[in-house]
Amino acid sequence: MNKLGFARKEKVQQFMSVTGSSEKSAIQTMKTNDWRLEGALEAYYNQEHVKAAIEKNRWEVLFNKYKDPNADMIMADGISNLCNDLQVDPQDIVMLVLSWELRAATICEFSKQEFIGGVQSLEIDSMEKFKKKIPHLRSQLKDEDTFREIYNFTFDWAKEKGQKTLALETALALWHLLFAELEWPLIDQWCEFIQERHNKAISRDVWLQLLEFAKTVDATLSNYDAEGAWPCLLDEFVEYSIENGTCAKKSDE
DSSP: OTTSOHHHHHHHHHHHHHHOOOHHHHHHHHHHTTTOHHHHHHHHHTSHHHHHHHHHHHHHHHHHHHSOTTSSEEOHHHHHHHHHHHTOOTTSHHHHHHHHHTTOSSTTOEEHHHHHHHHHHTTOOSHHHHHHHHHHHHHGGGSHHHHHHHHHHHHHHHSOTTOSSBOHHHHHHHHHHHHHHHTOTTHHHHHHHIIIIIOSOBOHHHHHHHHHHHHHSOTTOTTOOTTSOOOHHHHHHHHHHHHTTSSOOOOOO
């Protein structure tokens, strides 16, 4: 740079100060743009690799704001802070939808790859865009196929690491959360039955089949097929409901 005149040295210094680029890169870009600082800056930021680096940095900044100080991931405290910034209750079902969108492996955790990959897919690179995406996340629950995907995803996401079943208290809380969206009238009755007659962890089969049951069997249980391939626990639930007189027994044909 010693061979450059004072005016050009000043422009190179300004270019480097703004872009953080090397002296060599600054001089080359300034030369290409006839030493016009404004044109050189525009050309620099229009380069694909520069735009990609800027975008990546935005996602990194967003991730780093919530990451745990002792791990390269977002943990429960970070998710709580994210909820505060989004003005969303941590128990709001939209956070479950977000976890599904991010393909999170574990409840109350986002790995760096999950978070950055997920927000990239959602085209989120700022808190403002994050807030604007909340209505879209909620709308996902209105689509029947997407709701099924989210419901099925929830079992593995919520169960403890290394376990094949879902803890009872966790299952009950999540059933109330999910079936409130479907407005299934038997959810309270089902949860009471589970606590009275089962009172232990929930298997994957029961978790998955309950959604099918809620969608295909009416609230009176009048179209329930005792010969169907339902898990035993659902057969017992029907018997329990009839015994307690809370549902109409299917009439004989």
